[in-house]
Amino acid sequence: MASGDLTHLQEGAVIPFGGDRFTTVPAELAEAFRPGDHLHVVQTTGALLHVPAAVRDAVREQVDAAVAAFEQLRAAGAEPVHAFYAAFADALADDGTWARIVEANEADVERAESLGRSTTRLRVSDRMREDMIEGLRGWAAHVLNAPAADVVSRVEHDDWVVETVAAPLGVIAFVFEGRPNVFADAAGVLATGNTAVLRIGGDALATAQAIQDHALRPALEGSGLPDGAVRLIPVRERSAGWALFSDARLALAVVRGSGTAVTELSSVARQSGIPVSSHGTGGAWLIADRTADPQRLAGVVRNSLDRKVCNTLNVAAVVRDRAAELVPLLLAAADEAAAARGGVARVHVVDGSESWIPTDDLTRTIEVRRAEGTVTEPRATLLDVDRIGTEWEWEETPELSLVVVDDTDEAVQLFNTYSPQFVATLISEDPDAHARFRESVNAPFVGDGFTRWADGQYALHQPELGLSNWQNGRLLGRAGILTGADLTTRQTFAHHESADQHR
The missing domain is CATH 3.40.309.10 (Aldehyde Dehydrogenase; Chain A, domain 2)
Structure with a gap:
């Protein structure tokens, strides 16, 4: 059996999927594919997802930063995280900062309208601004009031104790539809010691970049937190989401949206061995x-x-x-x-x-x-x-x-x-x-x-990362609502009184 790197695709080549079905490579994909590119196959539909090497490299850079930030964040303590939330909220409350965000959003809306796209969730508003600020201030209070160790259970033996405590997951990846308020939602992952990489719908990218540049990054810098704690992927291509969800360093992939996009992204994550929380069809x-x-x-x-x-x-x-x-x-x-x-x-x-x-x-x-x-x-x-x-x-x-x-x-x-x-x-x-x-x-x-x-x-007074339906079974999240507070794993710690303990 031979194996090696995929350097090219041939028109008409058979690609198996789903165990007993196949699709074929179309001419345009064969023409576009280059050495270093990646190909993912959706096992339920046979869709062929092409990730150009340049997009993959841009995504990897953001994940690199988030991985490095996770190691630093674990030792940061609660005070810098509280300061970050307070500074982020203050920046959004500043009229000059908000004016820059509104200006970028107007350009996004104009572009979306020219392409015949929906703008109902794209437009920023005073209500959206107030909700973002309220959510960030809520996380600031949550961090200060959270116990130093979130003890889930404690079992006492004669001369030793076993505690199960909450621990951060790691790097959380988000793919959101074009909603500019996602930064306030996704920033909640820092409250439980995680870092985040975000890919927002292309229609909202300029707005997201304005929030990042004028509010998020200054808040991270001012609080002493690493710049990679929350990262935005700065490309519009849909393939950026596929590249992100195929990075095995992720602890969790969260996708919000509907229809085909959610199916494809979820498939890529699962095939890459990454747990996924899908927030798709609603109504x-x-x-x-x-x-x-x-x-x-x-x-x-x-x-x-x-x-x-x-x-x-x-x-x-x-x-x-x-x-x-x-x-x-x-x-x-x-x-x-x-x-x-x-x-x-x-x-x-x-x-x-x-x-x-x-x-x-x-x-x-x-x-x-x-x-x-x-x-x-x-x-x-x-x-x-x-x-x-x-x-x-x-x-x-x-x-x-x-x-x-x-x-x-x-x-x-x-x-x-x-x-x-x-x-x-x-x-x-x-x-x-x-x-x-x-x-x-x-x-x-x-x-x-x-x-x-x-x-x-x-x-719940906590900005959500997504709402889970039960269409594909019970999913991660308290009562179907996934928030930053839910993104923890468990660490089991044993304290031994005696050096002579044995089994």
């Missing part, structure tokens, strides 16, 4: 049972459609006994949320449930504001039940699916079968129904009101 489900309070339902729908993020209401299920009353109320509440953005809600009705919506909703058209511009679409369209889990990525026009069910059990079965198993809420006045719901629904986030509560900073 919350709401179920209204036969005891649902109409006004409560309306408020929950309206407030759960205020903007498009992962925990936005995506699917509403109404029991048949109350459909004639509650479906019009639900649609009216969705339209109220849309009216706040100057439009009408877009609805997808599961085939068989259309008799509960106005007859002309399937024929009349509305203006829908997409990332690529305003388009004309039907107010409502029919949807096959096996597509009910589709997450609607809307821009300015709230969009959701509707299904009428026999009972809560049917709705839960639909959720467990077709949803990404993420956020589920039940509108009911029956305590027993809520108990059954919590026991049967396969979701990490379960509520009885508006869906957008599922957020680390909002719910």
